[in-house]
Amino acid sequence: MYDFAVIGKGLIGSAAARYLSQKGSTLLIGPDEPANLETHRGIFASHYDQGRITREIASDSVWAELARRSIDVYSELEQQSQISFHHPVGCVYIANEAGIQPYKEVANERSVPHQFFDHATDLQNDFPFLGSFDALSAISEEAPAGYINPRDLIRAQLELSRTQGTDIVAETAIDLEILKSKVKIHTGNDTVYEAKRILLATGAYANAFNLLEKKLELRVKSETVMFAKVPEAEAARLKTLPSLILDKAIGYLDDFYLLPPILYPDGNIYVKLGANTAADSTLVTSRDMADWMRKGKSNMFLDNFKEALAQLLPDLQAESFHTGRCLITYTKHGKPYIDEILPKQLYVATGGNGSAAKSSDAIGQLAAQMVEKARWQDTLDPELFALPS
Numbered sequence: 001m002y003d004f005a006v007i008g009k010g011l012i013g014s015a016a017a018r019y020l021s022q023k024g025s026t027l028l029i030g031p032d033e034p035a036n037l038e039t040h041r042g043i044f045a046s047h048y049d050q051g052r053i054t055r056e057i058a059s060d061s062v063w064a065e066l067a068r069r070s071i072d073v074y075s076e077l078e079q080q081s082q083i084s085f086h087h088p089v090g091c092v093y094i095a096n097e098a099g100i101q102p103y104k105e106v107a108n109e110r111s112v113p114h115q116f117f118d119h120a121t122d123l124q125n126d127f128p129f130l131g132s133f134d135a136l137s138a139i140s141e142e143a144p145a146g147y148i149n150p151r152d153l154i155r156a157q158l159e160l161s162r163t164q165g166t167d168i169v170a171e172t173a174i175d176l177e178i179l180k181s182k183v184k185i186h187t188g189n190d191t192v193y194e195a196k197r198i199l200l201a202t203g204a205y206a207n208a209f210n211l212l213e214k215k216l217e218l219r220v221k222s223e224t225v226m227f228a229k230v231p232e233a234e235a236a237r238l239k240t241l242p243s244l245i246l247d248k249a250i251g252y253l254d255d256f257y258l259l260p261p262i263l264y265p266d267g268n269i270y271v272k273l274g275a276n277t278a279a280d281s282t283l284v285t286s287r288d289m290a291d292w293m294r295k296g297k298s299n300m301f302l303d304n305f306k307e308a309l310a311q312l313l314p315d316l317q318a319e320s321f322h323t324g325r326c327l328i329t330y331t332k333h334g335k336p337y338i339d340e341i342l343p344k345q346l347y348v349a350t351g352g353n354g355s356a357a358k359s360s361d362a363i364g365q366l367a368a369q370m371v372e373k374a375r376w377q378d379t380l381d382p383e384l385f386a387l388p389s
């Protein structure tokens with residue numbers, strides 16, 4: 001029997017397992033990334049990608065704190081695991097005055113090194129390839145802001161966890177049997193594992209299967225991204241491009257995020273642009289999520305995505321474009337749920353709200369401390385992360 005079992009081998013679960021394995025015997029359960037999303041029959045995740053923006057400045061100081069704590073351990077994780085995942089290229093926010101104000105306040109309150117621009121067009125002095133956004137303002141956050149590779153961050157967490165003795169099994173938990181002194185975890189492979197305490201870090205699938213008696217208040221949303229394939233020379237031209245957030249509507253899209261050129265496992269280099277679209281939908285069941293991830297109509301706004309990318313990078317030399325699909329999991333209060341479900345037995349850490357990749361180490365740590373001590377341990381107010389009553 002294990003002291004701790006973490007269900008969900010994603011960004012939060014892999015971090016939590018690393019912390020828990022410093023305190024007791026730990027099992028981490030979760031399927032690997034599918035080789036082919038379109039034919040995959042099992043569950044999906046929100047981290048199948050090469051780039052997630054990392055930044056301390058946020059419109060909310062709690063998210064800024066979670067990011068800061070996580071960013072502070074990136075280099076230690078990289079050194080110990082010998083896996084590099086952090087690319088400190090900086091991050092730029094472009095928004096109108098009202099939109100930029102909360103970011104400005106958080107940046108100033110927390111003394112995060114940044115530059116403020118009344119006119120976003122002035123960014124062109126540093127980044128000549130950027131489009132002109134004269135009516136908007138901008139903040140440029142310096143390194144260590146930039147982006148992380150979520151797959152490599154998970155690999156690093158797993159590597160360190162394994163060296164601390166964590167057993168990692170590529171299975172899906174389908175049922176929990178809560179007994180007096182232990183919890184039995186039944187998996188889709190008909191295996192049964194036993195642990196004293198369980199942490200659910202199941203992301204978009206928190207309410208799937210027979211893991212929870214009472215469902216969590218979560219909303220899972222379809223998310224669309226577009227990849228622009230660029231040749232090496234174009235990637236070299238854009239080599240100082242930071243990660244970028246644009247708070248503006250363009251056609252049927254808004255809330256853009258842009259990742260600089262990144263090498264993908266298919267050997268190509270892509271610039272990625274994500275956004276909310278007018279066709280985003282709430283995915284209620286596991287079937288809804290799987291249908292979206294396998295064959296959702298993510299091409300619906302391809303021309304609109306191209307138009308927005310042309311505004312951001314007017315001279316971009318792209319060879320081709322394709323779209324990708326993902327899942328975003330929102331909680332009721334906009335922070336992750338990190339809470340106890342059954343005292344000394346069952347805990348949860350889920351609900352990234354589209355922002356948890358960069359902060360996953362700190363979220364995993366908060367959850368691990370709570371599981372280990374069977375009570376909240378941190379100076380941050382637990383009510384911020386509490387499940388709605």
Ligand SMILES: Cc1cc2nc3c(=O)[nH]c(=O)nc-3n(C[C@H](O)[C@H](O)[C@H](O)COP(=O)(O)OP(=O)(O)OC[C@H]3O[C@@H](n4cnc5c(N)ncnc54)[C@H](O)[C@@H]3O)c2cc1C
Nearest residue numbers: 008010011012045046053173203205326352355356357358
């Ligand atoms: C397109 C896109 C762009 C994003 N951009 C950013 C960004 O720029 N910056 C940022 O900080 N965040 C970003 N995010 C958000 C970030 O990726 C998520 O917040 C993060 O992945 C959440 O981590 P998680 O561990 O909760 O979920 P996941 O990473 O999805 O991991 C959950 C894991 O649980 C497993 N699981 C579920 N159910 C079970 C079960 N029953 N048994 C076993 N395993 C199970 C799944 O297989 C999965 O591996 C983005 C998300 C998307 C979709």
